[in-house]
Amino acid sequence: MEQEMKDVESQNVNASDLDIFKMGRRPVTLKFEEVVYKIKTRKKGLLEKKVREEEKVILNGITGMVQPGEMLAMLGPSGSGKTTLLTALGGRLGGHLQGRITYNGKPFSNTMKRNTGFVTQDDVLYPHLTVLETLVFTALLRLPNSFTKQEKTVHAEAVIKQLGLTKCKNGIVGGPFLRGVSGGERKRVSIGQEMLINPSLLFLDEPTSGLDSTTAQRIVSTLWELANGGRTIVMTIHQPSSRLYYMFHKVMLLSEGNPLYFGKGSMTLEYFSSIGYVPTMAMNPSDFLLDLANGVYSDESNENQALVKQKLVSEYKDNLDAVLKAELSEISDHDQSKDGDQDNQFGMWPTTWFQQFTVLLRRGVKERKYESFSGLRICQVLVVALLSGLLWYKSDISHLQDQIGLLFFIIGFWGFFVLFEAIFTFPQELMMLQKERSSGMYRLSSYYMSMIVAGIPMELVLPTIFLLITYWMAGLNANVVNFIYTWLSLLFTVLVSQGLGLAIGAIVMDQKTATTLASVMMLTFLLAGGFYVQNVPKFIAWVKYISISYYTYQLFISSQYDSTQTYPCSQGHCLVADYPHIKQMGTHGNGLGLAAMALGIMLIGYRVIAYLALMRIGVTKKLA
16 A cells, blocks of 8 residues: 555646546435434333333424535534434434435435445544555545546545645544544544545534534534535534534524424524524524523523423424425425436445455554554563463473473463453444444455454464463473474464454453453363363363363373373383373374364354354444
């Protein structure tokens, strides 16, 4: 990717050469009529035995329209339904949604999904990637194959320039625990990811949240310019400054899911004055609207807040509702004759499976290498490796019990170490996966395979370094073949433990619960591994057959000893094969093949379970 960027810079390709901001974009008129959304909640009082099921109305008959070139701002206090309505309009709200939402007179479709951008309130970005890398990877995934790789890179550069990110394009994005670009720049990167497809319709959830007034104005000014370019923009915003407020072409005011106003932003104060609500002092219009949405007006007491809200809802129905519905029916939708061309251009997926896999693999390696090879992680492995080597220093076969203890310690350490790293993979990736999958960026299978492949080499480096240090310091079998056998057995168990961690993380998706479950499972596997207890009662002996530790222990024993070796004992010299800990495990024969086969089944099985779990939790919704 670095070479592609250099090629683009060296050729000094201008964005206008590709005319990228006219790429298949057509105007979109968004209409929504009588939108109702309800959820069922369960409540149980302190003295009640039965659980009551109640129905809560989140959206109650919302109607409105946004045309190309307009920017709609949805205002209201927390819990008023702004985000729920935005999610519904963006085609991302599950559950039973009543009412009618149309895009140029048609329901939400694959074509509309490809022409829609959705910016969430939280900036879901990879912290270690630069601004340019973030947008280039997104361009490679979201833009169709009608563009070459170089053109996609130019497209990303053009978006960076349009959003004023040129100065920070080579800086890392950063995050809560990693210093990177500023909050405003990070928000513009999120907007830029959606701008890459040159969307006809752009949704933004609280784009100015947590930003200072100057940065917020810069972002809204950028959106205003985008709207003037013919796009349809809808956003939620909590408490904009007066400078921001007067940029909005249309404003919707919500209170507890009910509409209180919909119309031109410049006409809000005039409307509320006409129904008897006039600001008593010069103030920010948005502050006045939020006070009304909370039922606060002038010197009204708290007891009258509910009455104020009821009156505002009633006035809306009497004065605006009918007029708005009539206006919706009068305004015609834009021509849809090019829908078929749009579908042909993008297809079911913008890129092939292999293209998605390779781009995701490159992105995954770039991002995960910082975590896999963090200084803390490397230090942890080196300290344990050196400590183990010193404690078991030159422990030859005369100290057979000590050697066996070291082998089992290695199994336990790497089983836990890799398992706890893996269980956090999907819970941490969930927001990114939901964001990118909901925009139809790639298939789940290509994402999953790239995650697996990207993690394999990085997960195997540290165990190799650990074994190179500990193995020779501890005086284990110095034969190179025996070392390689032990090394391959360790890598095998690392990959199996990683698969178990991925499966647990994907099934549970809660880090605390997953950690507890993983601890219990791994401790059970260790106890049944054959080192601590040799005489296990028959009714629970079956546990060893699902234990990763048990099968790895077998492979480790066979990698160090054979049936002809002897060790010093009270009788002089005894066969290693007769040593109690080794006798039950065996040093050769069919048992070793079965152990390798069992681990192989686990290696594949756990990963299949993880994939099915991702499908089950609904992050893999197929395109409508």
